[in-house]
Amino acid sequence: MASNLERFKADLEKLILKGRALHLSMQHACYPDKVKAALKKELKEETEKYLRGLPDFDKGYQRWYTEAQAVVKQLIPDRLIDFIRHYEKPKPRKDITFENYRIEDYLQGLRVTRGGFEVVVNKEAAIPQFQQQLAILEAAQARFDSSLLDMRQMLQADLFDSELQAAEHLAKFKFGRAAGALAGVVLERHLSQVCVNHSLTIGKKNPTIADFNEALKAADVIDLPQWRFVQHLADLRNLCDHAKKPDPSAEQIQDLLAGVAKVTKTVF
Template identity: 60%
Template sequence: MQANLEKFKKDLKKLSKNGELLLLSMQYSCHPEQVEEAYGDDFDKLKKLMPNFGHDYQTWYSESKALIKQLLPDRLGDFTRHYEKPKPRKDITFENYRIEDYLQGLRVTRGWEKELVVGPSAAIPHLEQQLAIVKAVSARFESSLFDIRQLVQADLFDSEISAAQELLKNGFIRAAGAIAGVVLEKHLGQVAQNHNVTTRKKNPSISDFNDLLKNDDVLDTPAWRQIQRLGDIRNLCDHSKDREPTKDEVQELISGVEKFTKTLF
């Protein structure tokens, strides 16, 4: 459990640090003199660490969005709202200016003197809020309210996957596949619970969870197809009236289950 916890904390710490540097880069591009004055002698060192906002923000946004979707899904809408331009939008104002506008260098002026109505600095509060959401995910690991069930479950799954691998190594092909299939089914059930995806079936199968998660946009088509394939192999292991599963098929099942328990939340 501790290894899983530390991995999540390390990833979140990196995202938070990169987000802070992106925010500094944005602030400097909008208010260079104020930022230099605020940091004083430390500014030259910080300036060397500043990322290329136009390029690096997109990577940070994608990684943060994926992490929030997994660990704090109820804040995903808030996170994306600070980036995406609201629709419809007749006029561009300080209230509806977004980071997407900033990346396009959008400025709105009026009159012959080109008085600035709204410009890049209006995006600063939105990045501040996005960074706050990323840090809120990190704070869950320090809170007594954090549900550690999934971290405990992850370690249990690791043990069961190792047991399946050992059985396969010793020639118990069906038994190895059956154990791996149970792990996959349990994990998909937990993922469905994380995303508030429900089913009326009393004992839903891998296929049931797979279809539900795809229909709710938790899974993309390639992942759905791969899980469908893993479910077919699991069925071969569970039903003796079908043909015998091969060692390679069960190894594919075990490897696939290990992948999804580490990447799908």
């Protein structure tokens, strides 16, 4: 079942796609021949069908604006005034120019002429205003994605700290193998997240610490001394995971716990 965050992200993506369709509809209303010609290069005989499927800007914009405004207010409130400014007529406004024409004017069909013939400003002047609104919404999407990453990493860091504290508790009561195994899981999960942060793909279905370590070194995320240090921790983890004699010493367990704590705080 999708989480609330995943549903919100999907709804935001739909809102942006709707905005792009409205943008094209707006352009088509102002420059029908140019838009149709441009689309024909890609869509060919499907052009007319595609154009008929575009939303009506005048009917669809207000709902889009209300939903998009709520998103901007929630995710990037410092851009809310800018977002609204592209819609509302500036007050006071002595005359109407291309620079101060707004989407509200477009929806009212406002057209200014000089001498009854020369067009001073027309509906196409609102196209840049909507482009800016759409760009602000897309910036909100980028902010949402980065916020999600920040939240995930903060929660994950808290979880790792708790698991390392549990591992230290096990070590204190002489459960060295269990403590080392738990610390190894923390290390593996952390390195996996670091690979995600750097868009690194691991080919194996079930990658190990060594696999993540190699990928990070190959991408220059970590240097050779860091790579050796992580490899040493992986060796200690393997010593705990496999029922070999002798048991890992208390010093080895402490080295592993301290090393994993260091990696989670210094490798990102």
